[in-house]
Amino acid sequence: xxxxxxxxxxxxxxxxxxxxxxxxxxxxxxxxxxxxxxxxxxxxxxxxxxxxxxxxxxxxxxxxxxxxxxxxxxxxxxxxxxxxxxxxxxxxxxxxxxxxxxxxxxxxxxxxxxxxxxxxxxxxxxxxxxxxxxxxxxxxxxxxxxxxxxxxxxxxxxxxxxxxxxxxxxxxxxxxxxxxxxxxxxxxxxxxxxxxxxxxxxxxxxxxxxxxxxxxxxxxxxxxxxxxxxxxxxxxxxxxxxxxxxxxxxxxxxxxxxxxxxxxxxxxxxxxxxxxxxxxxxxxxxxxxxxxxxxxxxxxxxxxxxxxxxxxxxxxxxxxxxxxxxxxxxxxxxxxxxxxxxxxxxxxxxxxxxxxxxxxxxxxxxxxxxxxxxxxxxxxxxxxxxxxxxxxxxxxxxxxxxxxxxxxxxxxxxxxxxxxxxxxxxxxxxxxxxxxxxxxxxxxxxxxxxxxxxxxxxxxxxxxxxxxxxxxxxxxxxxxx
Amino acid sequence: xxxxxxxxxxxxxxxxxxxxxxxxxxxxxxxxxxxxxxxxxxxxxxxxxxxxxxxxxxxxxxxxxxxxxxxxxxxxxxxxxxxxxxxxxxxxxxxxxxxxxxxxxxxxxxxxxxxxxxxxxxxxxxxxxxxxxxxxxxxxxxxxxxxxxxxxxxxxxxxxxxxxxxxxxxxxxxxxxxxxxxxxxxxxxxxxxxxxxxxxxxxxxxxxxxxxxxxxxxxxxxxxxxxxxxxxxxxxxxxxxxxxxxxxxxxxxxxxxxxxxxxxxxxxxxxxxxxxxxxxxxxxxxxxxxxxxxxxxxxxxxxxxxxxxxxxxxxxxxxxxxxxxxxxxxxxxxxxxxxxxxxxxxxxxxxxxxxxxxxxxxxxxxxxxxxxxxxxxxxxxxxxxxxxxxxxxxxxxxxxxxxxxxxxxxxxxxxxxxxxxxxxxxxxxxxxxxxxxxxxxxxxxxxxxxxxxxxxxxxxxxxxxxxxxxxxxxxxxxxxxxxxxxxxxxxxxxxxxxxxxxxxxxxxxxxxxxxxxx
Numbered sequence: 001x002x003x004x005x006x007x008x009x010x011x012x013x014x015x016x017x018x019x020x021x022x023x024x025x026x027x028x029x030x031x032x033x034x035x036x037x038x039x040x041x042x043x044x045x046x047x048x049x050x051x052x053x054x055x056x057x058x059x060x061x062x063x064x065x066x067x068x069x070x071x072x073x074x075x076x077x078x079x080x081x082x083x084x085x086x087x088x089x090x091x092x093x094x095x096x097x098x099x100x101x102x103x104x105x106x107x108x109x110x111x112x113x114x115x116x117x118x119x120x121x122x123x124x125x126x127x128x129x130x131x132x133x134x135x136x137x138x139x140x141x142x143x144x145x146x147x148x149x150x151x152x153x154x155x156x157x158x159x160x161x162x163x164x165x166x167x168x169x170x171x172x173x174x175x176x177x178x179x180x181x182x183x184x185x186x187x188x189x190x191x192x193x194x195x196x197x198x199x200x201x202x203x204x205x206x207x208x209x210x211x212x213x214x215x216x217x218x219x220x221x222x223x224x225x226x227x228x229x230x231x232x233x234x235x236x237x238x239x240x241x242x243x244x245x246x247x248x249x250x251x252x253x254x255x256x257x258x259x260x261x262x263x264x265x266x267x268x269x270x271x272x273x274x275x276x277x278x279x280x281x282x283x284x285x286x287x288x289x290x291x292x293x294x295x296x297x298x299x300x301x302x303x304x305x306x307x308x309x310x311x312x313x314x315x316x317x318x319x320x321x322x323x324x325x326x327x328x329x330x331x332x333x334x335x336x337x338x339x340x341x342x343x344x345x346x347x348x349x350x351x352x353x354x355x356x357x358x359x360x361x362x363x364x365x366x367x368x369x370x371x372x373x374x375x376x377x378x379x380x381x382x383x384x385x386x387x388x389x390x391x392x393x394x395x396x397x398x399x400x401x402x403x404x405x406x407x408x409x410x411x412x413x414x415x416x417x418x419x420x421x422x423x424x425x426x427x428x429x430x431x432x433x434x435x436x437x438x439x440x441x442x443x444x445x446x447x448x449x450x451x452x453x454x455x456x457x458x459x460x461x462x463x464x465x466x467x468x469x470x471x472x473x474x475x476x477x478x479x480x481x
Numbered sequence: 482x483x484x485x486x487x488x489x490x491x492x493x494x495x496x497x498x499x500x501x502x503x504x505x506x507x508x509x510x511x512x513x514x515x516x517x518x519x520x521x522x523x524x525x526x527x528x529x530x531x532x533x534x535x536x537x538x539x540x541x542x543x544x545x546x547x548x549x550x551x552x553x554x555x556x557x558x559x560x561x562x563x564x565x566x567x568x569x570x571x572x573x574x575x576x577x578x579x580x581x582x583x584x585x586x587x588x589x590x591x592x593x594x595x596x597x598x599x600x601x602x603x604x605x606x607x608x609x610x611x612x613x614x615x616x617x618x619x620x621x622x623x624x625x626x627x628x629x630x631x632x633x634x635x636x637x638x639x640x641x642x643x644x645x646x647x648x649x650x651x652x653x654x655x656x657x658x659x660x661x662x663x664x665x666x667x668x669x670x671x672x673x674x675x676x677x678x679x680x681x682x683x684x685x686x687x688x689x690x691x692x693x694x695x696x697x698x699x700x701x702x703x704x705x706x707x708x709x710x711x712x713x714x715x716x717x718x719x720x721x722x723x724x725x726x727x728x729x730x731x732x733x734x735x736x737x738x739x740x741x742x743x744x745x746x747x748x749x750x751x752x753x754x755x756x757x758x759x760x761x762x763x764x765x766x767x768x769x770x771x772x773x774x775x776x777x778x779x780x781x782x783x784x785x786x787x788x789x790x791x792x793x794x795x796x797x798x799x800x801x802x803x804x805x806x807x808x809x810x811x812x813x814x815x816x817x818x819x820x821x822x823x824x825x826x827x828x829x830x831x832x833x834x835x836x837x838x839x840x841x842x843x844x845x846x847x848x849x850x851x852x853x854x855x856x857x858x859x860x861x862x863x864x865x866x867x868x869x870x871x872x873x874x875x876x877x878x879x880x881x882x883x884x885x886x887x888x889x890x891x892x893x894x895x896x897x898x899x900x901x902x903x904x905x906x907x908x909x910x911x912x913x914x915x916x917x918x919x920x921x922x923x924x925x926x927x928x929x930x931x932x933x934x935x936x937x938x939x940x941x942x943x944x945x946x947x948x949x950x951x952x953x954x955x956x957x958x959x960x961x962x963x964x965x966x967x968x969x970x971x972x973x974x975x976x977x978x979x980x981x982x983x984x985x986x987x988x989x990x991x992x993x994x995x996x997x998x999x
Contacts, residue, residue: 006738006771006807008837012678012701015841023632023847031631045850050628057595064593067855068585071605079601096823102575103815103822106539137663137825140849148700150521152528170848174674175528212521245521282522290629297629298854300663300825312524316531322539323696324666325570328853329823330592 017173020166021433026417030427041457043445044427046221046389048295048359051448056294056355058085058348059337063330065089066100084347092333100329106322108135108303109329112336116303119339124268132306132314135327135335139251139288139302144171146247146284146304149317150212151177157204159197159214159244163392163434163442165221180204180211183437186394189383190223192231194238201242213245214238216266219252219387222434222444224367226261226386232269236277245282251302252388254292257364261386267307283307289334291389293359301331301338363389366447366454373458377465385447392431395441395465401472413441419468424460534699536692537958538570542942546952562950566982568971569952571747571914573820577975581819581880583873584862586610587617591626591858594618609872617858626854632847634661634828635854638861642828645864650794654830660842661828661860663852665777665813668829670697671845672773672809675838676738677703683730685723685740685770689917689959689967691747706730706737709962712919715908716749718742720760727768739771740764745778745789745912748959748969750892752787752911758795762806771807777827778913780817783889787911793832807833814859816914818884826856826863891972891979892916898983899970902990914973917956920966926997938966944993949985 008016027044034040042050049055061081064071066089071077077086093099095111107113113130120128136142150156151172157180160168164181172179182197184190201211216235218227227235239246248266256263267285271278289301306314342349367385374382374393382393397405397412405415413430420443421427431442449457519526550565557563567575574580587610594614596602602611618624620637633639639656646654662668676682677698683706686694698705708723710716723740730737742761744753753761765772774792782789796806814826831842851857866881867874892910899907899918907918922937930940938955945968946952956967974982 006676006834006838008835008841010678010738011675011838011841015675015845018844018848020844020848023850045629047629048627049625050623052623055627060593060595064589064596067592068589070582070585071589074605076601076604080596080599080605098572098574098576098578099580099823101573101580101821101823103570103572137853138849144849149527149531152526167848174845174848212526243521280520282520296627298625298627298851300851300853308520309522310520310524313522313527316524316527319536320531320534320700323534323536323693323700324670325539325664326823326825328663328825328856330855331853 014174014176018170019173019433020170021429022166024429024433025414026421026427026429029418030421033421033425038425040421040425040427041449041453042427043449044429046291046446046448047297048389048448049297051446052450053295053359053448054355055296056352058342058352059294059296059334061085061348062088062092062337063333066092066330066333069093069099082347084342088337092336096329100333102329103326104329104332106324106326107318108133108327108332109336112332113303115336115340116305120265120267120305124265124271126268126271128305132309133303134306134317134321135301135303135332136321137302137327137331138290138300139249139286139304140167141327142286142302142304143167143247143249144174145317145320147171147177147213148175149313149320150245151175154178155209157209157211159200159211161215161217161220163222163431163436164215165217165249166433168215169435178204178209180209181435184220184223184225186383186437186440189386190220190225192227192234194234197238211242211244213247214242215247215249217249218266219255219263221249221252221388222390222392222442223383224385224388224390224392225383226256226258226263228261229264229269232264232266233273236266236270236273236281240277240281245284248283248285250285251288251291253287254294254360255363255389256387257367258384258386263387267305270307280308282309284309289331289338292338293356293363294334294338295359296334299331299334300328301335303335362451363447366449366451367391369451369454369458370445370447373454373461377462378469380465389446389448391445391447392434392442393445395443397441398469398472398474400474401468404472413443416441416468417443420461420464423464423467426457426461530700530702534696535958536696537954538692540954540958542939542946542952542954543567543569545943546946549946549950560950561948562985565950565952566974566978567952568974569954569969571816571971571973572822573914573973574822576973578820578884578973579880580821581877583607583610583867583877584819584821584859586873587614587862588855588858590614591617592855594624594626607873609867613862617861621854626858628854630851630854630857632843632849632851633657633659634852634857634860638857641861642864645861646791646793646830649864650791650797652794652797654793658830658832659828660831660846661826661852661857662846663825663827663856664815665775665811665827665829666693667849667852668809668811668827669693669773669775670700671842672739672771672829673697673701673703674845675842676771677701680704681734681736683735683737684773685727685737687718687741687743687746687749689748689956689961690741691743691775692958694741695960704730704735706735707960708740710746710749710751712908712962712965715911716746716751716917718753718757718761720757720764723761723764737768737770739773741773741775742792743775744792745781747775747778747913748915748917749908750910750913750915750917751908752782752784752789754787755790755795758790758792759799762792762796762799762801765807766801766805771809774808774810776810777813777816779812781885781888781914782912783892784909784911789912793830803833805833812860812864814856814863817863818881818888819859819863820884821859824856824859825853826859828860887976888914888972891974891976894979894983895970895972898986902987903994905990910972914971916970916972917959917967918970920968922966923994923997923999925999926993929997936966938968941966941993942968945986945989948989948992951982951985
C-alpha cells in the first residue's frame with residue numbers, strides 16, 4: 001500500500017506557513033480549561049455577543065420574519081413584531097428572487113447593494129456605484145478574494161501594518177505572496193512612520209519584491225488608533241507615488257471612543273484630493289456587520305467597494321465570486337439594515353437608537369476603564385483605545401521571565417499569557433500573534449466583557465501581574481519599553 | 482502553535498541595518514508616477530490563476546439572459562416570450578419551490594430568541610419548532626446566535642449531525658470530524674488548497690463535472706486529471722478508465738492526489754451502484770488517493786431501483802477504517818428537498834487523516850473564524866428531521882414527499898421531452914436536479930457555430946434562449962467527450978410550467994433543425 005497523499009509532509013507549504021493566533025494556542029488551552037470546568041473569560045476575539053452584548057432588536061425581528069414569511073400573513077403577527085419590521089421584511093423579500101433560500105446575484109442582492117451605495121454617499125458626500133460593491137460572507141472572505149486577485153507569486157509584496165490583524169499575514173501566506181511590514185510607532189500612539197514605510201518598501205525592492213498593495217486598518221486592530229485626515233492624505237499620496245492599491249479595512253468605523261479624530265473614510269479623502277489621485281489611486285474598502293455596535297459576527301455579513309479598478313478586473317473578481325455562487329442572504333439583509341436603519345419617525349427608531357447608544361457609550365467607558373487599569377499596573381504601559389474593540393498593552397517582561405519562557409519553549413508573551421490564563425481564566429492573544437518590534441511584548445485583549453465585570457477583571461489581572469513580576473523580577477533589567 | 486509566521490516572509494525586519502535610505506520615491510513627490518506604470522490592478526497584472534478559472538453555471542449565457550430580462554421589463558413584448566426561465570442553476574426556491582416550514586420556524590425562533598419566552602409565540606409557531614429552537618439555543622454559549630462559534634461549528638450541532646450521519650449509515654460518526662462551512666463549496670476549496678502544491682499535483686475529476694472542481698483546481702494552481710463517464714452506460718463510472726487516466730497522468734510527472742466522485746452526479750444525475758462504489762473505495766486505498774465524495778444530492782433520488790449509500794458507509798461496510806482510506810464527504814443544505822441555497826449551509830466530514838493534517842485543516846477553517854450560524858443550525862436540522870409523533874411530523878413529511886415526488890415527475894417529463902426531439906438523446910436523471918441531453922447536431926449547425934467562434938452547444942443554447950427565454954448551460958461548461966455536445970437543464974421550474982416549457986422547446990428545436998438541416 002502506497003503512503004497516504006495527505007501526509008503532513010506533502011501538504012501545500014503555503015498552508016503550513018499560515019499562522020492565525022486569534023484561534024491559536026491560547027484559544028486551545030482556554031477551551032481545554034473550560035472543558036475541565038474552569039471559568040474562562042474569552043477576551044481573545046472581537047466577539048461581542050459571546051460576552052453578553054445583546055443583538056439589536058429590529059434587525060432580528062426583520063430577519064426572523066424573512067426566515068418565516070408565512071408569519072407575515074398570520075393575523076397574530078402584530079402581537080410579536082412591530083409594523084415597521086413587518087414592512088421591512090416584505091421589502092427585503094421583494095428584493096430577492098425566492099426569499100432567503102435562493103442564491104442571490106453573486107455580488108449580492110442589487111437592492112441591498114444600492115442601500116450600501118446610498119449609505120456610502122450619505123457618509124462621504126460622494127456618489128457610490130452599487131455595481132462596484134460586492135457583498136461577501138464576512139469581510140474576511142472579501143479580503144481573501146482581493147489578495148488572491150493581487151498576488152501572483154512570492155515576488156508580490158503587500159505592505160501590512162505591524163501590529164496587524166493576522167488575517168492579513170495568513171491570507172498572504174495562503175496566496176503565496178510576501179508580507180512587507182511597516183511598523184506603527186507605539187510611542188506616538190501607534191502612529192504612522194513614513195520613514196519606516198519608505199525603508200520597508202526600499203528593502204523589499206532590493207530583494208526583488210514588487211510591492212503591489214498597502215493595507216491600512218482604520219480604526220486599527222489590535223492597536224485601536226484612528227487615522228487623521230492628514231494621515232490618510234499622506235497614505236494616498238504614498239500609494240499614488242508607489243503605484244499601490246490601497247486596501248482600507250474600515251470594519252471598526254462605528255467604534256470611535258474619542259472626539260478628536262472621528263472616522264473618515266479613505267474614499268472620502270481620495271475624492272477630496274481631486275485628480276490625479278482621485279482618478280488614479282486604486283482603492284478597495286471593507287466593512288462588516290460583525291463589529292460596530294451591531295456585533296453580529298455569527299451572521300457573516302460584509303462587503304467591499306472598489307474604486308478606480310478597470311472594468312475588466314472587476315469582471316474577473318465577479319467571475320471568481322460566482323464560483324461560490326452567492327453570499328448568504330440573511331447576512332446580506334443584516335448588512336442592508338445596518339446601512340439603512342429605521343429613521344426618525346419609524347416605530348422602531350427610538351428603541352434602535354437607545355440600544356445603539358447604550359452599546360457605544362458603554363464601549364467608550366470600557367475603553368477607558370481598561371486603558372487606565374493597565375496603566376496602573378507594574379511594568380505595563382497601554383495606549384488608549386481610540387477605536388475598534390481591543391486593548392494592546394505592552395508588558396515589560398523581566399529577563400528572568402524571558403529566560404523561563406525560553407526554557408519552556410514558548411515565546412515570552414505566550415508564556416505570560418498562558419500563565420495569566422491559568423491563574424485568572426482571562427484568555428487573551430499574545431502580541432506575537434499580531435507582530436511587534438523585536439524584544440517588545442504585548443497582549444491583545446478586548447474591551448468587550450460586560451461593564452459590571454470589568455473592575456473585577458482588571459483587579460484579577462493586576463493581582464496576577466503583581467505576582468508574576470514579583471516572581472520574575474530581579475535587577476538585571478527588562479524587555480525594552 | 483507557531484508564532485507570527487510572517488517573520489520568515491518579511492524582508493525588512495532587521496531595522497537599522499541598512500546604512501542608507503534607498504527611497505524609491507524620494508524625489509518623485511510631484512512626478513506623475515501613475516502614468517509611467519500601469520496601475521497595480523489591471524487585467525494584465527492580476528493573478529493569472531484568476532484569469533484561468535471558469536464557471537459556466539453563471540457564465541456568459543447567464544449574463545445575456547439577464548440583459549434580456551432587463552429589456553423585457555423596459556420593453557415588454559419585444560421578445561417572443563414574456564419571462565426568462567433560469568434552468569441554468571440548481572436554485573430551487575428561485576423558481577417557486579417552498580421552504581420546509583418546520584426548518585424556517587426553528588430558524589426564525591433562533592434568529593429572534595426573545596420571542597420564545599412570550600406566550601404569543603405559541604399562536605404563531607408549532608410547539609415542536611419551539612422546543613427544537615430551545616434545544617438548539619441551549620447548545621449555543623449564551624444563546625448568542627450572533628457570536629462567532631468554534632471554527633468547526635457549534636459542538637452541539639456537530640453532535641447532532643454526527644448522530645444523523647450514524648443513523649443514516651449505521652456506522653458511527655464523530656463530531657470532531659465535522660467542519661461546518663458556508664455551503665459545501667468553501668469546504669471543497671479548503672481541500673484543494675491543502676492538496677495542491679503546484680501544477681504537478683493532479684486531481685481526478687469526472688467528465689462531465691460540476692465546474693466548481695475545475696474552477697477550484699485552476700484557482701489553486703493544480704491540474705485536473707479527467708476521467709470520462711460512459712454516456713452509453715447511463716453515465717457509469719468504469720474503474721479501468723479511471724486507472725488508465727491515473728497512470729497516464731503519473732507518466733507525465735503528475736502526482737495524482739485525490740479523486741472527486743459526485744454521487745448522485747452533477748450534471749449527469751446517475752446514482753452509483755454499490756459495486757461501483759466498492760471498486761472506487763478499493764482503488765483509492767490501493768493508489769493512495771484521497772476520496773472527495775460530493776454527496777450534496779443524497780436526498781434527490783428518483784428511481785426505485787437505486788438508493789443513496791454514502792462512501793463512508795460503503796468503506797466501513799468493507800471493513801475499511803481510518804487507516805485504510807482518507808475520505809472527505811461533502812453535504813449541503815442547498816439541495817435535497819430543502820433547497821436552501823441562499824443560507825449557505827453545509828459541512829465536510831473528514832476521516833482517515835493524521836492529527837497533524839487535521840490540525841492544518843482546523844487552522845485553515847479558523848482564519849475565516851466560523852461559518853454563518855443560521856446555516857449551521859439548518860445543517861443540523863437537515864440531518865435531524867422531525868420524528869414520528871412530533872407535532873410537525875406529518876406536515877413535514879407531506880412537504881418533503883410533495884417536493885420529491887414532484888421533482889421525480891418533472892425529471893421524467895423533461896427526460897421524455899428531450900428524448901422525443903429529433904437528434905437528441907437524454908439519459909435518465911436517476912438523481913440530483915439536472916438533465917444533460919446530448920445534441921446530435923447537423924453539420925450545417927456546427928459550421929454556423931464555428932463561423933461565429935462559438936462552441937456548437939453554446940450556439941444552440943444561445944439560440945434557445947433568444948427564441949424561448951429558457952436559460953441552459955452549454956455542455957462545454959462541464960466537460961464532455963470531444964466532438965460531443967450537450968447542455969444542462971435543471972428540472973426545477975414549477976410543475977405547472979413544464980408543459981409550456983416542453984412545447985416551446987419542441988417548437989424551437991424543430992425550427993432550429995429546419996434551419997440547419999443538411
